[in-house]
Amino acid sequence: DVKVTQSSRYLVKRTGEKVFLECVQDMDHENMFWYRQDPGLGLRLIYFSYDVKMKEKGDIPEGYSVSREKKERFSLILESASTNQTSMYLCASSLVPLGGGAYNEQFFGPGTRLTVL
Amino acid sequence: RKEVEQDPGPFNVPEGATVAFNCTYSNSASQSFFWYRQDCRKEPKLLMSVYSSGNEDGRFTAQLNRASQYISLLIRDSKLSDSATYLCVVNGGMTTDSWGKLQFGAGTQVVVTP
Numbered sequence: 441d442v443k444v445t446q447s448s449r450y451l452v453k454r455t456g457e458k459v460f461l462e463c464v465q466d467m468d469h470e471n472m473f474w475y476r477q478d479p480g481l482g483l484r485l486i487y488f489s490y491d492v493k494m495k496e497k498g499d500i501p502e503g504y505s506v507s508r509e510k511k512e513r514f515s516l517i518l519e520s521a522s523t524n525q526t527s528m529y530l531c532a533s534s535l536v537p538l539g540g541g542a543y544n545e546q547f548f549g550p551g552t553r554l555t556v557l
Numbered sequence: 558r559k560e561v562e563q564d565p566g567p568f569n570v571p572e573g574a575t576v577a578f579n580c581t582y583s584n585s586a587s588q589s590f591f592w593y594r595q596d597c598r599k600e601p602k603l604l605m606s607v608y609s610s611g612n613e614d615g616r617f618t619a620q621l622n623r624a625s626q627y628i629s630l631l632i633r634d635s636k637l638s639d640s641a642t643y644l645c646v647v648n649g650g651m652t653t654d655s656w657g658k659l660q661f662g663a664g665t666q667v668v669v670t671p
Contacts, residue, residue, distance in 0.1 A: 475661075480565070482644065482663035483601070498658065530600060546659070548600035 443467070444549035446531055452555045459518040461552050463531030471534045472514035473546065474498075474506060476527040483530065489514055521556045528553050560584060563645050563662035570635045570669050577631040578665045580645030587660075589648040590621055590628050594641045595664065601644055604630075635669045642666045 447462035475483040485498030532546040590607035607619040645662035
């Protein structure tokens with residue numbers, strides 16, 4: 441059973457704080473993703489990584505950075521949290537498809553609900 | 558304009574009835590299509606892929622219309638446990654910089670009532 445875990449289910453931070461969200465997957469997946477989910481907007485991709493130390497910007501990378509030092513771990517960093525970063529953050533992982541270029545199922549963690557005051 | 562648009566609902570469905578809903582997508586180069594299910598306060602999980610010829614998985618039927626760029630999901634004989642939000646998901650096409658990216662709709666809420 442694929443398991444994706446996230447460090448916290450609920451987090452409350454103050455404006456200007458540095459925030460780390462950790463994600464760990466136990467299935468040796470190459471790809472890892474960070475999304476945020478807001479009502480009416482769906483999931484929006486922040487960053488993704490297809491290999492250790494590799495990262496690619498998603499659709500809304502501003503105000504975020506990521507780190508992937510080990511294959512199983514993908515961290516999302518808010519350098520200086522702001523109230524508009526209050527959201528549900530979801531991490532996901534997937535295998536690289538055979539032959540490349542096509543999609544494989546993404547497995548999601550339980551999410552971290554972040555509130556920035 | 559959003560890349561994937563869905564009717565947010567809610568669709569209130571009596572137990573045992575059939576419900577169907579669509580989503581539209583804007584990227585004509587999209588190659589892969591999916592429905593994910595998300596229960597309240599839970600993470601999304603893959604429900605089924607959507608193939609050009611249409612496909613069934615038990616009580617669920619998915620259809621793809623490339624010409625009109627929409628995907629549909631039909632649920633027959635609805636169960637109380639089908640109550641959830643259904644997310645329409647489309648990939649960004651086959652270019653190397655887009656294959657990993659998915660576009661998620663905001664979801665259609667289905668509420669099955671006794």
